[in-house]
Amino acid sequence: MISKLSQIHEKTQIGEDVTIDPFSVIHENVEIGKGSWIGSNVTIYPGTKIGENCKIFPGAVIAGVPQDLKFQGETSTVEIGNNTTIRECVTISRGTIDKRITKVGSNCLLMAYVHIAHDCIVGDNVIIANAVQVAGHVAIDDWAIIGGSSAIHQFVKIGMHAMVSGGSLVRKDVPPFTKAAREPLSYAGVNSLGLRRRGFTSESISHIQEVYRYLFLNSLNNSRALEEIEVNLPATKERDEIVNFIRSSERGVMKGYIN
Structure with missing residues (x-):
């Protein structure tokens, strides 16, 4: 079901069984995979590719212009994998000339008020809790979990299966399989339970x-x-x-x- 109260550009490519609720705005050069749901008041800008069976909750803004003073309007994109859930008021900026893409993988959960900046690469099965702020050029590998209200410095890398404690200031790389906590952020053991x-x-x-x-x-x-x-x-x-x-x-x- 696609609501007549949403504004959808004629060049948008929409798959089968997609639901778009009222008052969302979807621009040109957007692809939405089959079975996905777009809630009310979602804005999806040009250059977005959304996979199958995704859920995007009200207030989210996808592929907005990067908050980077070096950005000169170059063509760039946002790509979201299959079965990913993006909760309320999440913002994902499109790439810059560096990578020209911001990518979120499949089976991810981005909780409310998360910000993913330009040129970030987020792997599969990643969980990013409420209000995490991810600066530009960050890489988060598969199965990582980021605790709520954490702030991740630009160019940081977080390894696969790592777990970062809530409220962390992540200024340095977090190696795979570890737990990271305290201030300054430091090794808190192996993520054995995960x-x-x-x-x-x-x-x-x-x-x-x-x-x-x-x-x-x-x-x-x-x-x-x-x-x-x-x-x-x-x-x-x-x-x-x-x-x-x-x-x-x-x-x-x-x-x-x-x-």
Whole structure:
């Protein structure tokens, strides 16, 4: 059902079984996948591609012009995967010349008042709680969870299966499989409960914990810790994910454990 009280551009591509409630405005060059629901008072600007079975709640604004003074009107987009829920008053800015895309993956939940700035890449199965503010050029990998009212600095990376405590100021990269908390943000252990829920074995979790003992609990700098890890611990997918994340970090990673 598409309400006659919504304003929908004639060039919008709308899939089967899409519902659009009254008073929403959908501009040209927008694609909405089949089975999706668009609530009232939603604004979707040009350059948006929404996947199948998505839910976008009232007040959301998708693909608005970036809040970046360097933006010169270049063509850019927002892409949202399948089965993603975007709650009330979420704002997602389109990309700039840097990546030309802001992307939110499939099976994500963005709770009310979340802001996703330009050129951010959010993976699949990510949960971002209420009022989280994500600056430009941030990468959030699959299965990460961001606690409510957190603020994430531009260019920060958050690794897969990481969990960030509510109210956090995220100035540095958060490695995969970890819990991050305190101020300044620091290592608070491995996200073992989340990993068990997602099918990781006890052996895999113990191996991840051992990797982080070298990184955060043995008083080694990162370079030396990575050398020790590669010499002393067997190569696994999880070990290599952590090592590669630390090595590729441009902002540096969060602090180790603080008593």
